[in-house]
Amino acid sequence: MVSSSVMYAAVPISVLVAIGLIRKWRARNWAKCVSNTCLRGKTFLITGANSGIGLETAKALAKRKGRVIFACRDIGKAKEAIAKIRKEQPNGGEMIPMQLDLASFESIENFVEVMKAGFHKIDVLINNAGVVVPLKEDQKTKEGFEIHFGVNHLGHFYLTNLLMEHLKRATPSRIVVLSSTLHERGNIDFDDLNLRKQIEQAKKSGTSPRHNPGYSNSKLMNAYFARALASNLRNSGVDVNLCCPGFCATNLFRHSVKWYHYILMAPIMLFFMKTAKQGSETVVFLATDHTVEGKTGKFYRNCEEYLSKYPFDKDVETKLWNVSEELVKARKPL
Numbered sequence: 001m002v003s004s005s006v007m008y009a010a011v012p013i014s015v016l017v018a019i020g021l022i023r024k025w026r027a028r029n030w031a032k033c034v035s036n037t038c039l040r041g042k043t044f045l046i047t048g049a050n051s052g053i054g055l056e057t058a059k060a061l062a063k064r065k066g067r068v069i070f071a072c073r074d075i076g077k078a079k080e081a082i083a084k085i086r087k088e089q090p091n092g093g094e095m096i097p098m099q100l101d102l103a104s105f106e107s108i109e110n111f112v113e114v115m116k117a118g119f120h121k122i123d124v125l126i127n128n129a130g131v132v133v134p135l136k137e138d139q140k141t142k143e144g145f146e147i148h149f150g151v152n153h154l155g156h157f158y159l160t161n162l163l164m165e166h167l168k169r170a171t172p173s174r175i176v177v178l179s180s181t182l183h184e185r186g187n188i189d190f191d192d193l194n195l196r197k198q199i200e201q202a203k204k205s206g207t208s209p210r211h212n213p214g215y216s217n218s219k220l221m222n223a224y225f226a227r228a229l230a231s232n233l234r235n236s237g238v239d240v241n242l243c244c245p246g247f248c249a250t251n252l253f254r255h256s257v258k259w260y261h262y263i264l265m266a267p268i269m270l271f272f273m274k275t276a277k278q279g280s281e282t283v284v285f286l287a288t289d290h291t292v293e294g295k296t297g298k299f300y301r302n303c304e305e306y307l308s309k310y311p312f313d314k315d316v317e318t319k320l321w322n323v324s325e326e327l328v329k330a331r332k333p334l
């Protein structure tokens with residue numbers, strides 16, 4: 001007779017083993033970056049490198065002896081992340097913490113000034129930082145732009161343009177833009193880029209839409225920006241590609257996820273969610289793999305090209321670029 005305590009132990013153990021096997025089976029489709037060339041002499045700049053996918057990307061690049069600039073809004077977190085990586089990889093590449101708040105044009109300008117003084121070139125710029133904030137919180141950047149529009153799109157738009165000389169000095173160089181397949185749900189309303197209508201509605205009702213339109217719209221803007229940049233930079237030696245890392249367990253949803261969501265979502269998380277490291281594979285691939293050389297304006301997922309279902313429109317692309325330039329100049333929503 002099997003004792004009841006053995007039975008009690010066997011059930012959860014079997015469930016855990018089954019979950020582990022299903023995850024492994026699913027993970028076979030999650031590609032890995034196989035490139036492992038030494039990156040000594042190359043400078044990588046990652047926005048938001050202290051957490052999640054940015055942190056795992058930084059680790060992978062430092063491991064291969066690349067020099068990695070951690071452009072983070074909290075310099076303390078950047079130093080902490082670097083100290084942890086250094087412990088794991090005492091012989092890794094140089095890692096440099098720098099302060100950059102993409103929610104402030106002044107911070108972006110100060111950051112670029114320090115870059116100009118201290119660094120001659122950037123081989124790869126990785127526009128990784130991002131936020132997801134419930135609309136009802138009505139968060140804005142220092143200049144008053146809606147937080148997703150301001151940080152995820154405008155901040156990176158301004159930063160990238162200010163760093164162009166650094167990228168051109170390193171050709172063949174690359175820009176990797178982190179978007180998401182959620183860009184396919186995005187919509188760009190030039191009459192309400194700061195989402196005032198939806199935010200006021202969310203504040204009134206006290207609830208925010210389940211799919212955050214601010215986030216999806218900003219990921220669509222990332223896609224439009226990368227496409228415009230790729231066509232402006234064609235034949236310049238600076239390649240621009242976009243990627244979706246997949247649905248990953250990171251700090252991204254910290255403002256919208258409550259403790260009980262973790263319990264309700266546990267099965268989905270266990271079966272469908274990648275780790276931040278698994279999510280970083282496509283980013284590292286786009287930043288380093290020789291097969292990407294010369295490819296530009298493409299969207300990648302799982303280390304291979306992904307054909308977006310979104311009907312991109314060249315007029316919208318041009319208009320978004322021009323409006324973004326105007327807004328950066330005006331330094332306030334018009």
Ligand SMILES: NC(=O)c1ccc[n+]([C@@H]2O[C@H](COP(=O)([O-])OP(=O)(O)OC[C@H]3O[C@@H](n4cnc5c(N)ncnc54)[C@H](OP(=O)(O)O)[C@@H]3O)[C@@H](O)[C@H]2O)c1
Binds near residue numbers: 050053077
């Ligand atoms: N996780 C997913 O499922 C998923 C799916 C598709 C796409 N993505 C994209 O992947 C990228 C990385 O996200 P993640 O999942 O790794 O999230 P994460 O762990 O929350 O990392 C986001 C990073 O962005 C930084 N950041 C936020 N606001 C900033 C600001 N104003 N200035 C400078 N840095 C700022 C954060 O800094 P703090 O730590 O100081 O807040 C953090 O380092 C994002 O662009 C996201 O849209 C993620």
